[in-house]
Amino acid sequence: MPAKILVVDDEISIRRLLRNTLERAGYTVVEAVDARSAIACAAAEHPSAILLDLGLPDRDGLSLIPVLRRDGDAVILVVSARDSTDEKVAALDLGADDFVTKPFDSDELLARLRVALRHRATADTAPKLVRKGGLTIDLDRRVVTRDGEELHLTRKEHEVLAVLARHSGRVVTHDKIIAAAWGGDEDPRIEYLRIVIRNLRQKLEAPDPVGSVIANELGVGYRLRTDS
Incomplete structure (x- = not known):
């Protein structure tokens, strides 16, 4: 139907x-x-x-x-x-x-x-693998690979990427990312999030990428682009 x-x-x-x-x-x-x-x-x-x-x-x-x-x-x-x-x-x-x-x-x-x-x-069974071109994000194993080669991310980079991956294709507001990745014990400024996003982009994107893997929704948040 x-x-x-x-x-x-x-x-x-x-x-x-x-x-x-x-x-x-x-x-x-x-x-x-x-x-x-x-x-x-x-x-x-x-x-x-x-x-x-x-x-x-x-x-x-x-x-x-x-x-x-x-x-x-x-x-x-x-x-x-x-x-x-x-x-x-x-x-x-x-x-x-x-x-x-x-x-x-x-x-x-x-x-x-x-x-x-x-x-x-798929909300009740959150995706275990998220793919974008040659990039694969394994949420269960906390492993990210590009063209089969594992990328080395910091703990905070993993946490921010996991938030975006669980809502892949959808915009996630700055506040939601910060709350999920930093929790209630820390109160980072949005500049810290921007630094993590910048570092993630550098690690995730292949040389001469067609477009950014992480899209910026100006003033709102970020969106993880995935294959349609």
Whole structure:
């Protein structure tokens, strides 16, 4: 059965665009025009994913995220014209899986949706191996190899990379990475995280890489790019 996607947006042109894009990709689409109908539709239709606009007529979309997260297990992908760093961080911290800014590229949106759905499908059995080209991250054994050769990482580099690998393909906010990698006993500044990321990039990327293995979401966090 094709995955069912709930589109929540009060603009008919955006709903039409998203419906056409999603249906061409093989998804089943249901729609809601405001927060109230979104809650009802999510409860009745049990969608696999929700594409959520934040500028809804009856309620701010940010306040809707924890409600949808509490009442169901659908992937929540925010699709909004709001592009401030604070809004993106707030959405992710409230439980959104990803954030796509309008106007959006349809192919990128579909790719983000596929990654989020794949991650949710394997959430109960977290991936043991994460691959990107010749790079392999073995989370169980804490071993990282590139083209079959083991890379030597520091303990902190392993911990930061493990956080990103467990959420591969998805943006992880600075605060979440720091909380997971440093814990409650340490209170590092974000500069320490940037140093660890810089060192990881130098070790993980092959000479003349096509693109960075670890992508920077400016002011928000980092994303581990993986093979689609």
